[in-house]
Structure formats: C-alpha cells, structure tokens
Amino acid sequence: MRRKIPSNSALMAFEASARHGSFARAASELALTEGAISRQIGRLEAFLGVTLFERVGNRVRLLPNGERYAAQVRQSLDRLERDSQYLMGQPRDGTSIEIATIPTFATRWLIPRLKHFQQRHPSITVHLAERMEPFLLADSGFDAAIHFDHPAWTGMRKLPLLQERLVPVCHPALLAREGGKASLDDLPRLHRRQNPEAWQDYARETGLSLTNPAIGPRYDLHSMLIEAVLAGLGVALVPRLYVEAELADGRLVAPWPDAVSIAKTFCLILPEPIRLSEAPVQAFAQWLLEQAAQGC
Numbered sequence: 121m122r123r124k125i126p127s128n129s130a131l132m133a134f135e136a137s138a139r140h141g142s143f144a145r146a147a148s149e150l151a152l153t154e155g156a157i158s159r160q161i162g163r164l165e166a167f168l169g170v171t172l173f174e175r176v177g178n179r180v181r182l183l184p185n186g187e188r189y190a191a192q193v194r195q196s197l198d199r200l201e202r203d204s205q206y207l208m209g210q211p212r213d214g215t216s217i218e219i220a221t222i223p224t225f226a227t228r229w230l231i232p233r234l235k236h237f238q239q240r241h242p243s244i245t246v247h248l249a250e251r252m253e254p255f256l257l258a259d260s261g262f263d264a265a266i267h268f269d270h271p272a273w274t275g276m277r278k279l280p281l282l283q284e285r286l287v288p289v290c291h292p293a294l295l296a297r298e299g300g301k302a303s304l305d306d307l308p309r310l311h312r313r314q315n316p317e318a319w320q321d322y323a324r325e326t327g328l329s330l331t332n333p334a335i336g337p338r339y340d341l342h343s344m345l346i347e348a349v350l351a352g353l354g355v356a357l358v359p360r361l362y363v364e365a366e367l368a369d370g371r372l373v374a375p376w377p378d379a380v381s382i383a384k385t386f387c388l389i390l391p392e393p394i395r396l397s398e399a400p401v402q403a404f405a406q407w408l409l410e411q412a413a414q415g416c
Contacts, residue, residue: 126167131193133160134172138182138190214243217400220251221266224342225386228362229282230266237407244400257391263401265389266408277390279405281412282361284386286318286379289363289372290355304328304376308354309336310345318357321382328376386412 136146137157147154165172172186182190221230226248234246249262254272257265269278294307305328309319319333336354339345345356346363349372357379366372388408390401 126164130160130164130167131197133157134164135190135193135197137161137173137180138186139194141180141182143180214245215400216245216247217263217404218247218249218261219264219266219404220249220255220260220262222252222268223250224346224362225266226250227343228346233411236411237404240407241400241403244403246404257389264391264405266386267389269385269387273387273389275392277392279388279390279409281386281388281408284359284361284384286322286357286382287360287363287374288322288355288357288376289349289367289374291349291352292370292373293352294355295373295375304355305330309333310348310354310356311336311338312342312345312357313338313340315357315382318379318382322357322379325379325381326377 132150133146133152133156136149137143140146140149143157143161144154146152147157150157161173168189170185170189171183172189173180174183230248237244237246251265251267254267254270255265257273257276266281267273268284269280288304290307309330311334312318316334316338319330322328323330323333337348339348342358342362345358346366348354349356349358350366360367360374360378363372363374367374388405390405
C-alpha cells in the first residue's frame with residue numbers, strides 16, 4: 121500500500137517557513153522564490169486537509185496544528201539527515217556495528233582495547249553510544265549492548281564477560297599525610313550516586329568500622345570518582361578493572377580488601393537469534409569474549 125507521506129520538497133519548505141516565520145526567508149534559505157514556497161505550502165495544506173499558517177499581510181503565523189506538525193517534521197528531517205550522513209560516512213568496502221555500553225566501561229576498558237579489534241577486522245567500524253540503564257534492544261538501532269546482567273534482558277542472549285568487583289582506592293599522598301598509617305575511617309569517603317549504600321555494604325562485608333559511612337560527596341559516574349581520587353579528594357569504591365593501570369604504576373593505592381558481595385557481572389547482550397548475515401556482530405562478540413577471558 122502506498123504511504124500517505126507529503127513530498128520532501130513540501131516538508132522542507134514547511135519546516136523552513138515555520139522556523140523563520142516567513143516565506144521570504146525560507147525561500148532565501150532553500151534558494152527558491154517566495155512564490156514557490158507559497159505553492160509548496162498550499163500543496164501540503166491541501167494534502168493534509170489542514171490549514172497550517174495564518175496569512176497576515178506579508179507575514180505568516182503558525183496555527184496550533186501547524187506548531188505541533190512543525191516540531192514533528194523537524195525531528196523527522198533531523199533524523200533523516202543524521203541517518204543519511206551516517207551512511208555517507210561508511211567505508212565503501214566495509215561495514216559497521218552499533219554498540220550501546222556503560223560510559224565508564226567504554227572509556228576505561230573497552231576503548232583502550234579496540235585497536236586490537238581494528239587490527240584483526242579493519243573493514244568493521246565500531247560505533248559506541250552511552251546507555252546507563254537497560255533498554256529494549258529490539259528496534260533500538262543497536263546491534264548489541266555491553267551492560268550489567270539484569271532481568272530487563274530476559275529473552276535476549278547474554279554472554280558473561282567480567283566481574284565488576286569494587287575496591288577502595290585513594291591517592292598515595294592521602295596515606296602519606298598520615299605517616300602511611302591512616303585507617304580507612306580516617307579518610308574522606310566519596311560515593312557513587314547510584315549506589316549510596318556501597319560503603320555500608322563494604323563495612324558489613326569486611327568487618328571494618330566506618331563512622332557515618334554515608335557522609336561525603338556523591339558523583340554520577342565511576343569515571344568521575346576515579347578522577348576525584350586521582351585529585352586526592354578522598355577514597356572511593358571503584359571497580360578494580362577500571363584502575364588496574366593506575367594501581368600498577370602507583371598513581372593509586374588499594375591497601376584494603378576487595379568487596380566480593382557487591383560485585384556485578386558485565387554481559388554482552390545480543391538479540392536472539394543471531395542471523396548469519398550478522399557476521400560483523402559475531403566477530404565483535406568473539407573478540408570481546410577473548411579479551412574478557414584474558415582477565416585484563
């Protein structure tokens with residue numbers, strides 16, 4: 121069945137006229153005559169059976185239906201432009217995949233390793249996007265997601281990758297100020313906003329005594345916590361896999377035990393089933409599982 125969609129020319133003329141509040145300025149932007157813009161708007165109104173503009177002398181004003189339609193058309197044209205530019209930027213002899221992931225996992229673990237994937241699969245471009253919360257993978261535009269195991273992923277294929285095991289870390293200068301003998305309770309504690317009870321849970325698990333464990337500034341992302349710790353602002357519970365490099369070179373220290381009970385599992389989430397036509401996604405999944413198996 122033929123779609124009931126106005127012509128692109130009419131929609132572009134309408135969007136420009138609505139944005140400028142003027143047929144003349146829309147004509148100038150689109151390199152058309154004012155009469156051509158007026159005719160396009162007339163055809164669009166006839167097609168829709170709705171009056172979109174009120175003509176007031178040499179000016180035009182959107183009517184309520186026109187205002188709503190203009191916002192919808194603008195979003196659709198913006199999306200179409202983005203999608204077109206995306207395809208125009210694709211390599212001629214290659215393909216690409218869209219991966220949604222937790223931002224700190226992307227910056228601290230995944231991106232530093234992507235060069236190895238590119239070396240193995242130079243024809244596959246990996247696009248990354250941030251998603252903090254689980255979402256419906258089907259029809260999302262993403263080929264896969266890297267996220268925590270969660271009931272929201274029920275019905276999809278979940279491949280376990282790594283454990284997010286938290287460890288208290290701080291700048292070595294904080295301990296040096298106390299002669300290297302500061303207890304955890306002596307140091308200012310930093311918190312992740314989404315996990316406000318982490319310090320209470322840690323104290324209960326390890327048996328360490330913490331006075332007022334909820335006191336201290338809160339940050340949205342683990343990446344913010346890590347930067348705060350590097351700046352010497354306090355001690356924070358962060359995933360060990362995010363700070364291995366800093367611990368190895370001495371920029372951070374972790375003289376306290378890891379948390380075990382408050383660990384989470386990172387998973388690669390894939391649609392089920394995976395079709396043979398999705399070979400690039402399969403190649404990425406295989407590489408990611410190999411990287412996770414190395415435990416680094």
